[in-house]
Amino acid sequence: MAELSSNWKKLQAQLKAEAASKPTTKRKAEEQLQSSTRKKSFEPSKSKASKPLNRKDKPPVRRMGGVQSSAATEKPKQTPSPSLAIWAEDHGVSAEDLAEAYGLGVKGNSLMLASERDKVNHGLTNGLEIGKYVAIDCEMVGVGPGGHESALARISIVDFHGRQVYDSYVKPKERVTNWRTAVSGISQKEMRFARDFDEVQKEVNDILKDRILIGHDIKHDLDALKLSHSPRNIRDTAKYPAFKKYGHGRKPALKNLAREILGLEIQSGPHSSTEDARATMLLFRKHKSGFDMDHVNRFAPKQPASTGTSRSKKKSKKKA
Numbered sequence: 001m002a003e004l005s006s007n008w009k010k011l012q013a014q015l016k017a018e019a020a021s022k023p024t025t026k027r028k029a030e031e032q033l034q035s036s037t038r039k040k041s042f043e044p045s046k047s048k049a050s051k052p053l054n055r056k057d058k059p060p061v062r063r064m065g066g067v068q069s070s071a072a073t074e075k076p077k078q079t080p081s082p083s084l085a086i087w088a089e090d091h092g093v094s095a096e097d098l099a100e101a102y103g104l105g106v107k108g109n110s111l112m113l114a115s116e117r118d119k120v121n122h123g124l125t126n127g128l129e130i131g132k133y134v135a136i137d138c139e140m141v142g143v144g145p146g147g148h149e150s151a152l153a154r155i156s157i158v159d160f161h162g163r164q165v166y167d168s169y170v171k172p173k174e175r176v177t178n179w180r181t182a183v184s185g186i187s188q189k190e191m192r193f194a195r196d197f198d199e200v201q202k203e204v205n206d207i208l209k210d211r212i213l214i215g216h217d218i219k220h221d222l223d224a225l226k227l228s229h230s231p232r233n234i235r236d237t238a239k240y241p242a243f244k245k246y247g248h249g250r251k252p253a254l255k256n257l258a259r260e261i262l263g264l265e266i267q268s269g270p271h272s273s274t275e276d277a278r279a280t281m282l283l284f285r286k287h288k289s290g291f292d293m294d295h296v297n298r299f300a301p302k303q304p305a306s307t308g309t310s311r312s313k314k315k316s317k318k319k320a
Contacts, residue, residue, distance in 0.1 A: 135284070172197070235291050240294065
């Protein structure tokens with residue numbers, strides 16, 4: 001038994017020695033796997049290098065103020081605004097007039113250049129789309145004893161762009177006792193081509209109907225025409241609050257407004273009603289937003305004030 005035991009020990013030692021010098025297949029496989037892994041870690045991946053970046057793989061777009069993804073930079077879609085032409089048609093305003101009124105259409109005093117196409121005593125200009133706004137000015141002559149009363153002798157109307165809409169000499173129904181030529185620019189010679197008052201009155205009334213009327217101290221012009229116009233549709237440059245400072249306690253003169261606000265010299269000689277109407281329209285357009293605000297303040301419907309009786313009724317209802 002002792003001999004068998006010693007032989008067994010020798011065999012175990014021999015097996016251990018062989019195991020140490022010759023690793024098993026499993027161990028070889030593990031060693032090969034580890035070596036191949038270490039080798040791959042030092043080699044660049046050919047498949048990744050050759051593969052193009054997808055849209056999702058792109059880095060976020062960098063902008064000042066932080067990092068944002070490209071999707072986040074997309075602006076929300078804006079709903080289209082109503083057609084300007086349709087809006088203008090529904091409100092009786094040409095698209096051109098609307099764009100001029102609310103799109104800073106006046107550059108300097110370019111409106112006054114329209115005078116180059118003026119035709120004195122031409123009557124109504126045919127084929128002109130007048131639009132919503134017109135400016136009017138009249139020249140008077142003296143009638144009655146001493147010529148102190150005024151009568152219509154010429155009327156001019158221009159549109160929003162300063163284009164001549166109407167111009168006519170007018171035959172006064174009364175005998176003229178003072179032509180006021182130095183101021184009005186009218187003499188007996190012009191009356192040979194003047195139209196009858198009734199004809200002019202009708203044509204002017206047709207033009208003014210349902211339009212916004214611009215004028216300077218316009219009451220006198222309407223009185224001379226013997227016409228009325230809704231106060232809601234009148235914009236008077238002599239009564240506009242922002243212009244009062246140029247009158248020094250009185251109604252500001254059109255000549256002073258043109259000089260102080262527009263830098264224009266008008267009425268240096270005999271007056272031109274067309275030129276004055278055009279200057280009046282230019283004053284209105286330069287301050288249109290202010291005129292609109294003043295109009296809203298004067299004609300906006302007032303909310304009925306709540307009375308003390310109604311308040312007491314509400315309190316009694318709450319208590320009940």
